[in-house]
Structure formats: structure tokens, C-alpha cells
Amino acid sequence: MSSPNENRVLGGYKAALHNPRVSEAAKEHAAEVLDQHGEHVSGHDLRSSTSPQNEHDKHVLAGYKSTLSNPNTSVEAKAHAREVLHEEGVLRDDNLGDDSAHSNRVLGGYKATLKNPNVSEEAKAHARSVLESHGQRVD
Incomplete structure (x- = not known):
């Protein structure tokens, strides 16, 4: 498999391992293909996902x-x-x-809440309190 979509194909095989609607034979085939391409397949991947x-x-x-x-x-x-x-x-x-990147996005969401005219005053008050508790200036 040297196509530009090789990662997607291998991802499909990985998904097959976790799909409860895929037969055991198909899961075994997927595991073999992944093994041939150097992908680690642990034994629990072959169990039924249910x-x-x-x-x-x-x-x-x-x-x-x-x-x-x-x-x-x-x-x-x-x-x-x-x-x-x-x-x-x-x-x-x-x-x-980076945990700080996630935190920045969350705080940015709260800041956006304050400027959104479709958001209730209760939600805006909550956003203000969260921002203030994280040391953010609230206008």
C-alpha cells in the first residue's frame, strides 16, 4: 500500500477492529494487514466492543x-x-x-459568551464569575 491515502486505509482497518458489526474473520484480516504494516495490535483489540x-x-x-x-x-x-x-x-x-492551549480556548469561549446577544444574563453572569476566578479582566 503506497497510496497517498494509506493512513486512511489503515485507519479503516483499525476501526474495523472496534466495530461490533464486523465479523471475527474480518477483524482477524484487519489485524493481519495492520501487523504487516508495522501497526501494533494488542489482543484486546480483537474482542467484541460490546x-x-x-x-x-x-x-x-x-x-x-x-x-x-x-x-x-x-x-x-x-x-x-x-x-x-x-x-x-x-x-x-x-x-x-498543551493544557494551557485548552484552557485558553475555554476562557475564550466564556469571553465570547459575554458579547453574544443571544445568551441569557444568567449565562453571562456565570461566564463573568469563571473568568474572574481565572484572573481574567471582565469588561
Whole structure:
């Protein structure tokens, strides 16, 4: 596969591994193709995505993802969460992100709320309090 869309094709195979409507034979084929292209496929990728264990795993990983954006979590906890998510293939190096970039976008949304004529006064009051609690000047 040397087409310019190779990443999309491989992404389709990865999606097939997690799709409960895909047969086990198709999942095995997808795993083989991914393996041939050097993509790591762990054993849990082949389980049905509706199994209770898989649902539990999804919730656990979601907890680790939420740890990354929780401002009340320690640096050590965030580092551990990044490590676990990276090992599971949920988090790649290029999307570790900068927490401050996310915070800036959130605060920008609250600032936009203050200028939006379609927003209720109650929502604007909430936006003001959030901005003030983050040390932002509110006009």
C-alpha cells in the first residue's frame, strides 16, 4: 500500500477492529494487514466492543483521559495517565497537547459568551464569575 491515502486505509482497518458489526474473520484480516504494516495490535483489540470487559476497559481509559484535563490532578498522576494511554495506543505523542492551549480556548469561549446577544444574563453572569476566578479582566 503506497497510496497517498494509506493512513486512511489503515485507519479503516483499525476501526474495523472496534466495530461490533464486523465479523471475527474480518477483524482477524484487519489485524493481519495492520501487523504487516508495522501497526501494533494488542489482543484486546480483537474482542467484541460490546463485551462487558471491553466496556470496562473503555471506562478506565476514559478516566485516564479525564485525568489529563482535570486541573485538580497532580503532575505525577497526569504523567502516569499519559503513559497508560500511550501504551494502549489511545494517546499519541503528537496529541499530548498543551493544557494551557485548552484552557485558553475555554476562557475564550466564556469571553465570547459575554458579547453574544443571544445568551441569557444568567449565562453571562456565570461566564463573568469563571473568568474572574481565572484572573481574567471582565469588561
